[in-house]
Amino acid sequence: MEKKSEAPVFFCIPDITGFTKFITSTKHPDFAHKVISNVLNNVISANILGLSVAEIEGDAVFFYKTGRLPAVNKVAKQCQLIYHTFLDTIAAFEQTDPELYHLYLSKNQLGIKIVIHHGHIMLTKIKGRTKLMGEDVILVHKLLKNSIIDPCYILLTNKYIEKLKDKKVVKTWFNWENVKKGKDKYEHFGLTHYSYISLIDCKSVKMNI
Template sequence: MPPDTRPESGFLVLADISGFTKFVTATEIEHGAEATGVLLADVIAALAPPLEIQELEGDAVFALGPDRAARSDAELIESFGRALVAFRRRQVEISLDESCRCRACAGVLALRLKLIVHHGSFVRQSVAGRSRVAGPDVILAHRLLKNDVEPATYVLFTGPAVQRIGIDPAATGMQPYTGAYAYFGEVDGFVVALDHNEILLGLRPLLGDLALDADPGPHNDLRPVVAA
């Protein structure tokens, strides 16, 4: 087996903007694209490090957290909180910019960010000089973007992700989720459903003492939910 197709294991994370299609088709192309580009750039900066950005997929960021990487699971969870906070802060900043009252800037608050967190196997490939990852777990992570979870701002952890991190779903108030996906059957997971205006209040059981008006830097108080 060629070295670049050796199986690896790790986290497969997707940060996806809900409401993207409606937003870009109903707003000025220049400002709509600029607004979503800035939002995605902030999400990328929040996730990496500790995650490795694999690809920008239109309205989503696809990132990897290989098990062999030098990072803790606590750092991984903290990066999710930073991404959600960065997204929300930038939305507010754009909406309050009185120098432009176009439909894109005025309507940016309607967008939502959701995170899919799966743990599984993947292989790295080089296709036409471009690096990519492939495998059933990569497909499953992307399929999970299609679900009936409400509200629109949430973090969906699959069962394997919860087990790998060591989160106690009952202790953290996570909601069970089961979805049926072609070729995969029923997939179990757990959801942290978030009020868009009080993101970190909902995340506190998982993310420690982050506050929306605090510096979204490293925080380490994850002992209540992350196994030692």
């Protein structure tokens, strides 16, 4: 096992909300598999920040990028592209599988959340595969389980916001007047503060970067 030194990292984790109920309640597992597979494949293809994929974890894509922090406007555009990709993928099933779409998808049974975080990791090679290790890897996984009720939102950790040189750009690109404050307590980490905004409330921005 070969281990490298600690590196700064940007995390972007899109996660499908309503996934467990969708998978366990459907009487059409092939359709459910096709929906989740299409969403995850299309979200991966919507990667405009040059992010690396550490894992595909059932209902989430674990994106990361080491080195320089991406510009806030590009992060906002990436989040919106992921959201619209999700919406378009779900909507496409109304044409290809109308009966099952109306049964399982037409009432917004699925949503998508995106966790944005900045921290540090150890990149480790295990049998030729790059694995991410460190407390920030654990924390972002814990943040996927939070007290936010909204089915479609962006969560911005305080550690990400504090890393930004100009805090005003967050207001510009994430429609700050609609941003809410949140906090959850996690074992070994204690009370973790963050900001979040419904993807519906985000400003529309041009997708060319």
